[in-house]
Amino acid sequence: MHEIKFKVNGVEQTASVEPRLLLVHLIRENLSMTGTHIGCDTTSCGACTVLIDGKSAKACTILAVQANGKDITTVEGLATAEGLHPIQEGFKEAHALQCGFCTPGMMLRAVELLEKNPNPTEEEIRWGISGNLCRCTGYNNIVTAIQYAGAKMRGAELPSTEPEFV
Amino acid sequence: MIKCKTSKAIGGMGHSVKRKEDARFIQGKGNYVDDVKLPGMLYMDIVRSPYAYAKIKNIDASKALEIPGVVAVVTGKDLEKYNLHWMPTLMSDTQMVLPTDTVMYQAQEVAAVIATSRYIARDGKEAVMVDYEPMTPLMDAHKALDADAPLMRPDKEGQTNNHIWHWEVGDKEATDKVFADADVVVKEHMYIPRIHVASIETCGCVANYNKVENHLTMYMTTQAPHAIRTVIALVAGHVGLTEEKIRVISPDIGGGFGGKVPVYPGYVIAIAVSFLTGAPIKWIEDRSENLQADSFARDYHIDVEMAGTKDGKIQATRFKVLADHGYTDASANPSKFPTGLFSIGTGSYDYGTAFMEADAVYTNKPPGGVAYRCSFRVTEAVHAIERITDIFAKEVNKDPAQLRFENFIKKEDFPWKSPTGWEYDSGDYEAGLKKAMDAVEYDKLRIEQAEKRKKGKLMGIGISTFTEVVGAGPSKDFDILGIKMFDSAEIRVHPTGKAIARFGTKSQGQGHETTYAQIVAEELGIPYEHVQIEEGDTDTAPYGLGTYASRSTPTAGAAAAVAARKLRDKAKKIAAYLLEVSEEDLEWEPGKFFVKGAPDKAKTIQEIVFAAYTNHPPGMEAGFEATHYYDPPNLTFPSGAYICVVDIDNETFEIKVRRFVAIDDCGNIINPMIVQGQVHGGLTQGIAPAMYEELIYDEQGNILNGTFMDYLVPTAVESPSWETGHTITPSPHHPIGAKGVGESPTVGAPPAIANAIVDALSVYGVTHMDIPITPYKIWKKLKEMGKI
Ligand code: FES
Ligand code: FES
Numbered sequence: 001m002h003e004i005k006f007k008v009n010g011v012e013q014t015a016s017v018e019p020r021l022l023l024v025h026l027i028r029e030n031l032s033m034t035g036t037h038i039g040c041d042t043t044s045c046g047a048c049t050v051l052i053d054g055k056s057a058k059a060c061t062i063l064a065v066q067a068n069g070k071d072i073t074t075v076e077g078l079a080t081a082e083g084l085h086p087i088q089e090g091f092k093e094a095h096a097l098q099c100g101f102c103t104p105g106m107m108l109r110a111v112e113l114l115e116k117n118p119n120p121t122e123e124e125i126r127w128g129i130s131g132n133l134c135r136c137t138g139y140n141n142i143v144t145a146i147q148y149a150g151a152k153m154r155g156a157e158l159p160s161t162e163p164e165f166v
Numbered sequence: 167m168i169k170c171k172t173s174k175a176i177g178g179m180g181h182s183v184k185r186k187e188d189a190r191f192i193q194g195k196g197n198y199v200d201d202v203k204l205p206g207m208l209y210m211d212i213v214r215s216p217y218a219y220a221k222i223k224n225i226d227a228s229k230a231l232e233i234p235g236v237v238a239v240v241t242g243k244d245l246e247k248y249n250l251h252w253m254p255t256l257m258s259d260t261q262m263v264l265p266t267d268t269v270m271y272q273a274q275e276v277a278a279v280i281a282t283s284r285y286i287a288r289d290g291k292e293a294v295m296v297d298y299e300p301m302t303p304l305m306d307a308h309k310a311l312d313a314d315a316p317l318m319r320p321d322k323e324g325q326t327n328n329h330i331w332h333w334e335v336g337d338k339e340a341t342d343k344v345f346a347d348a349d350v351v352v353k354e355h356m357y358i359p360r361i362h363v364a365s366i367e368t369c370g371c372v373a374n375y376n377k378v379e380n381h382l383t384m385y386m387t388t389q390a391p392h393a394i395r396t397v398i399a400l401v402a403g404h405v406g407l408t409e410e411k412i413r414v415i416s417p418d419i420g421g422g423f424g425g426k427v428p429v430y431p432g433y434v435i436a437i438a439v440s441f442l443t444g445a446p447i448k449w450i451e452d453r454s455e456n457l458q459a460d461s462f463a464r465d466y467h468i469d470v471e472m473a474g475t476k477d478g479k480i481q482a483t484r485f486k487v488l489a490d491h492g493y494t495d496a497s498a499n500p501s502k503f504p505t506g507l508f509s510i511g512t513g514s515y516d517y518g519t520a521f522m523e524a525d526a527v528y529t530n531k532p533p534g535g536v537a538y539r540c541s542f543r544v545t546e547a548v549h550a551i552e553r554i555t556d557i558f559a560k561e562v563n564k565d566p567a568q569l570r571f572e573n574f575i576k577k578e579d580f581p582w583k584s585p586t587g588w589e590y591d592s593g594d595y596e597a598g599l600k601k602a603m604d605a606v607e608y609d610k611l612r613i614e615q616a617e618k619r620k621k622g623k624l625m626g627i628g629i630s631t632f633t634e635v636v637g638a639g640p641s642k643d644f645d646i647l648g649i650k651m652f653d654s655a656e657i658r659v660h661p662t663g664k665a666i667a668r669f670g671t672k673s674q675g676q677g678h679e680t681t682y683a684q685i686v687a688e689e690l691g692i693p694y695e696h697v698q699i700e701e702g703d704t705d706t707a708p709y710g711l712g713t714y715a716s717r718s719t720p721t722a723g724a725a726a727a728v729a730a731r732k733l734r735d736k737a738k739k740i741a742a743y744l745l746e747v748s749e750e751d752l753e754w755e756p757g758k759f760f761v762k763g764a765p766d767k768a769k770t771i772q773e774i775v776f777a778a779y780t781n782h783p784p785g786m787e788a789g790f791e792a793t794h795y796y797d798p799p800n801l802t803f804p805s806g807a808y809i810c811v812v813d814i815d816n817e818t819f820e821i822k823v824r825r826f827v828a829i830d831d832c833g834n835i836i837n838p839m840i841v842q843g844q845v846h847g848g849l850t851q852g853i854a855p856a857m858y859e860e861l862i863y864d865e866q867g868n869i870l871n872g873t874f875m876d877y878l879v880p881t882a883v884e885s886p887s888w889e890t891g892h893t894i895t896p897s898p899h900h901p902i903g904a905k906g907v908g909e910s911p912t913v914g915a916p917p918a919i920a921n922a923i924v925d926a927l928s929v930y931g932v933t934h935m936d937i938p939i940t941p942y943k944i945w946k947k948l949k950e951m952g953k954i
Contacts, residue, residue: 034194037420038200040453054334099421134882161840165890
């Protein structure tokens with residue numbers, strides 16, 4: 001067993017863990033924060049994406065012990081007392097989720113993407129989220145949601161989220 | 167733009183109101199089955215067969231049982247003692263829960279390990295030693311009926327070969343005659359490969375049997391909780407678990423698409439173990455198990471033929487299908503329709519003669535035959551008809567759009583009787599295709615294509631103008647295990663005018679909490695925000711057959727409208743009483759009844775409901791609630807016109823979908839935003855089988871791509887930016903004129919893409935390619951043809 005100390009969503013945590021315990025299980029089972037999901041066993045789907053020291057990472061492929069001393073953000077930490085994070089607002093406004101299973105991972109990935117590139121093109125967004133699978137939405141609206149959040153964070157004019165029919 | 171009858175605040179039909187369910191999903195507060203945690207819960211993992219066909223000589227669990235924390239190892243022999251080692255499939259076939267002597271497909275469940283944690287259960291699984299005697303599996307459906315094929319189901323009395331069923335529809339003699347006399351006959355063999363729905367959440371459950379109460383609560387990933395409760399009662403009734411003692415809860419579901427309709431052995435084992443140990447048992451399969459063992463979709467080998475005149479009039483079609491169901495028929499089809507609704511395959515075209523037949527066989531592949539976001543085998547049929555229509559157009563030298571216009575069923579000819587017995591409710595196919603062609607600028611594209619061809623560039627334009635059939639279904643024809651395919655709604659309005667409505671369906675992302683609330687809002691004028699929707703708990707929701715095959719809006723949505731109308735009738739009586747006028751003097755506008763000619767004399771729905779609890783008319787029953795079980799008079803027939811434009815690199819044969827325009831007609835629209843979202847998602851599950859997805863097996867029965875590393879679910883990069891639009895032809899028989907939309911795009915997109923790719927390659931003389939069409943397959947085909 002290893003004693004580890006880390007922060008989740010700003011709160012100090014300690015845990016005593018087996019060396020083989022995956023970070024995603026530490027979060028979901030030990031801490032009972034179930035917003036982080038598991039969709040595969042090959043690091044392919046991104047449903048487990050969290051931020052570790054601000055960088056998006058697939059928590060199913062990181063050992064809990066590697067989280068020692070790190071600062072982790074999960075979906076539960078996105079909203080603040082002031083309200084939803086712009087990415088959460090964007091996902092709701094643009095109807096970028098259906099079953100919601102990929103959503104936490106997708107949003108956290110997008111947060112880092114926008115951090116690095118506040119005004120990404122559609123192509124940059126598509127490549128930027130290509131490590132995260134969504135089986136429901138067909139991605140169009142996820143692209144819009146990320147553009148919406150980017151605009152909101154930059155203080156720019158928000159893109160339309162009304163359904164556009166040809 | 168869609169005209170709305172209600173204000174935005176009420177948010178009835180036609181308003182793109184934001185989804186109510188999103189608040190919990192974007193904050194990580196969804197409650198999926200793996201989030202369920204009960205005191206004393208044990209974890210189950212499953213030992214699976216590495217062989218596709220083998221005798222089990224011995225199972226040695228001793229090493230596993232030595233591991234601290236491993237509580238039990240359960241085998242087929244253990245279940246046999248309680249007669250729980252077999253279960254029925256939804257198609258009245260039978261399936262092993264755990265085998266007692268033979269395994270029939272790779273990844274089949276062989277034993278279950280129960281332990282105090284997920285990790286220990288996995289350790290235990292690795293430590294169970296199984297001694298197999300492998301046999302040569304039957305992997306080729308075409309060889310299943312050969313005299314020397316191994317008999318897959320010796321357990322079934324009277325089963326002397328691997329044939330499961332034969333099905334046919336239409337007039338064989340008349341069809342043969344048209345074919346014999348026709349100017350032009352085209353034919354093609356098409357394989358629609360085995361694919362997997364691969365919802366991002368896999369399947370799983372928590373089975374919690376309470377010995378004291380003799381009561382089972384089953385949290386599980388199911389699209390049809392009520393039907394599943396009945397199935398559990400059928401399987402376990404003999405050990406005392408009768409239906410009133412079973413509560414199935416389907417919590418938030420991370421995508422279903424058909425894959426969460428069947429009963430999988432894992433669920434039954436979890437129940438059995440919970441029953442025997444008294445502890446809650448959690449079983450969550452991992453992705454590889456999900457891809458390798460859960461129900462597949464498709465696997466249809468289709469010979470399709472079309473007969474017509476030289477000038478391009480379609481006269482008849484003939485279909486012959488060989489269906490590979492794997493080791494058991496575990497499809498999820500209505501009982502009387504072993505090929506589902508395949509007979510929609512005569513398409514959107516006006517001709518009177520067709521014949522279809524199908525034979526199903528057993529092989530050593532995993533069982534199934536579920537949908538992949540499509541209603542009961544419609545996708546296979548639509549692919550065949552839309553591809554053969556293009557082949558026919560080529561043969562008679564007509565533009566595929568022109569040929570379609572000349573053969574469409576006309577809008578004034580609905581309701582239209584198809585040669586295979588359907589009565590299409592409504593449609594305007596011409597308007598749809600026109601709209602799609604305008605949006606994509608079809609004529610310009612053909613000019614561009616001609617120019618590109620001169621320069622040796624590969625560009626293709628593909629059309630699909632499909633008719634879907636959804637909303638199963640009318641009880642005279644549709645049942646699952648004898649249970650009629652109605653669906654239900656129960657609306658209860660509280661004294662303050664806020665409502666709760668419960669349904670027999672179960673959303674897996676479709677947004678029922680919003681759209682059902684909008685239907686109630688439309689009919690009663692209660693703001694959608696004040697209508698709480700609940701589904702998925704068999705203890706509280708009225709019985710229904712669940713959500714799949716785009717049936718929620720056609721059945722439960724209709725039930726909501728009818729139940730709400732019952733309440734509106736009651737409201738009218740109360741309003742008349744309160745306003746001291748006769749009912750005939752009242753008129754309704756969303757949210758209130760007012761006296762004709764005196765709009766100030768009015769009672770709002772909230773006032774009326776309050777009166778139902780505080781001051782109801784003498785002789786009237788108090789309260790304000792209604793239930794309706796809706797039995798649809800017919801199915802609904804959504805349609806669409808899709809156009810796909812591809813560019814293919816002439817050296818690498820990389821295919822780029824440059825544009826994809828989808829014009830759907832799903833009748834009246836409840837929420838345009840949600841409909842558009844459904845179409846986007848469906849289109850992505852259309853490009854997936856057209857270009858990327860296929861479950862591939864080798865001759866030994868090994869799956870070659872059973873993980874997400876190599877089973878290619880499209881990412882945002884593979885998915886094009888979809889362009890969508892609508893025509894609106896209401897269903898004449900549906901209470902709100904809606905038809906259902908979730909699956910149309912999955913049905914309509916693959917042939918549009920395949921037609922575009924074949925169109926691009928037609929310069930080489932290519933007339934057909936089986937999906938998924940990949941750069942490698944193109945290279946191989948052209949190589950074989952001697953073109954490169
Ligand atoms: S669970 Fe799929 S990448 Fe982590
Ligand atoms: S919303 Fe269902 S997987 Fe993305």
